[in-house]
Amino acid sequence: MTQTAFLTACRDAIGAAQVLIDPHDTAPYLTDWRRRYTGAACAVLCPATPDEVAALVKLAVEHRIALVPQGGNTGLAGGATPDASGAQAVISLRRLNRVRDIDPHNNTITVEAGVMLAEVQKHADEAGRLFPLSLAAEGSCTIGGNLATNAGGTGVLRYGNARELCLGLEVVTPQGELWDGLRGLRKDNTGYDLRDLFIGAEGTLGIITAAVLKLHPQPAARVTALAALASPYAALDFLSLTQRIAGPLLTGFELMSDFCLRLVGRHFEQMRYPFAEPHAQVVLLELSDSxxxxxxxxxxxxxxxTALEDGLVQDAVVAENLSQSRAFWNLREHIPLAQAEEGLNIKHDIAVPISRICHFIEETDAAIAQAVPGARMVTFGHLGDGNLHYNVQAPEGGDAKTFLEQYQSPINQIVYDSVHRHRGSISAEHGLGQLKIDEAMHYKQDVEVQLMRAVKRALDPLNLMNPGKVLR
Structure with a gap:
């Protein structure tokens, strides 16, 4: 009865056509991008304005219905997927898709949560500015989701992640109140930073409906190159050298193992290995010059x-035009796709201090090789900010499903124990969602977990905002 009354009230609030209950209509919202989680929902709600979001939250409080906020549904940790009970409602922010303002002098753009990342980039470009957040899913992910997960991507080294690119937020609180924090200020020292509570909270503390984002001047030129190296240690020294010579011009520094590129070439024949001879590691670097x-x-x-004279780089190729630059980035971006083509695998999105990356790889590779002989390491990521996608593929010719069932838990423990020893994070840019709650609770200090729970209880005492995500 409560659900029926809730759905009736939702139809009155936003229109019957925007309250989806037919299984054919709701199905795209109930399975996560990796198809790891499929839930059920009493409805998918599609508001078009922040006021409609606030009205729906008030109704959820009145009827005690939990809400699962969702943007482009491109998350990798199940954070936007409802549970299997059918008692929760998904609240899709896709219809909140207006660009409200662009202020070139203040270098800001104000957009609603449902605007796709690629659209923000496009509008910034048309204004002669750059919005530097860049992800493989930028054509389908939304700004609300980017902020809810504190997305990273390829430009963090120079520009920071989503948190650093946001100046202000508009948020619907768990009580259904609308907080207008859309202030485009670089300096605002007037108390607690409420904005940062909601960024990275994955919708567990409130629903982001709009944001003021930082823009940057468009670079006059970009130079993209691939450099071949003998080891991660050489890549780390090359990073230091590049930072010393290029300084803030360095905007991308991506590490890819030889096996990563071989895997891409195996499944995407048009993407050939970029060097005549194999090299243990390849770095994709980009300089942006004003x-x-x-x-x-x-x-x-x-x-x-300098790098060749110092013996850090064994070979290099520089993109001669925009098309070739795009081809270099395609190599990097197709690694996850090639992994999927190769079969089921065990993924990790981890971060360790940059100075510890080589030791982490060396020690963890050895531990996994001992535990699972023949396991193939697919190691790539944002070396410049310490974020690795440290993935494990089943042994050649082995049954991937059996490999996953038998080894996922022990391999996760090996990787996360190693991350913890190196004072790193088990989630660098994908969030915790429902995928990593148990591990997060295990590795975080008790005082840290208790502080997080205290914030959750204070803001969402009824636990109606995306329950079962981020923490228990």
Whole structure:
């Protein structure tokens, strides 16, 4: 009866057409992007304005219905998928898709939560500005989801992650009140930073409905290159050298193992291995220059001359045009797709201090090799900010499903124990969702968990905001 009354009230609030209950209509909202989780929901609610979101939350409080906020449904940790009870309602923010304002002088853009990341990039570009958050899913992920998970991507080294790119938020609280914090200020020292409570909270403390985002000047030129190296240790030294010579011009520094690129070539024949001979590691680096392409290329030539003389780099190829630059980035972005084609695998999105990355790889590779002879390591990621996608593929010719069933838990423990020893994080940019709650509760200090629970109880005492995600 409560659900029936709730759905009737929702239809009155936002229109019957925006309250989806038919299984054919709700199905796309109930399974996560990786198809790891499939839930059930009493309805999928599709509001079009922040006021409609607030009205729905008030109704949820009145009828004690839990809400699961969802953006583009591209998350990798099950954070936007309801549980199997059928008692929760998904609240989709896709119809909140207006760009409210662009302020070139303040270098800000104000957008609603359902605006796709690629659209923000496009509007910024049209205004002669750059919005530097860049992800493989940028054509389908939304700003609300990016902020809810504190998304990272390829530009964190220079520009920071989603948190650093946000100046203000508009949020519907768990009581259905609308907080207008859309202040485009770099300095606002007037008490607790409420904005940062909601960024990265995955909808467990409230629903982000709009944001003021930082813009940057468009670079005059970009230089993209691939550099071949003998080891992660050489890549780390090369990173230090690049930072010393290029300084803030360095905007991307991605590490890819030889096996990663071989895997891409195996499943995407048009993407050929970029060097004549195999190399243990390849770095994709990009410089963004505000002066000119000539200046950027001159700086890059000086960098590579020094790196070759110092024995850090074994070979290099520089993109000659935008098309070739895009091809280099496609190599990097197709690694997860190639993994999926190869079969089921065990994924990890971890971060360790940059200085510890080589030791982490060396020690953890050895431990996994001992535990699972023949396991193939697919190691790649954002070396410049310490974030690795440290993935494990089943042994060649082995049954991937059996491998997953038998080894996922012990391999996770090996990886997460190693991350913990190196004072790292078990989730660098994908969030915890429902995937990593138990591990997070295990590795976090008790005082940290209790503080998180205290915040949750204070803001959402009824536990109606995305329950079962982030913490228990």
């Amino acid at each position: 002066e000119s392409e000539e200046h950027a290329r001159g700086l890059f030539e000086r960098l590579m001359e």
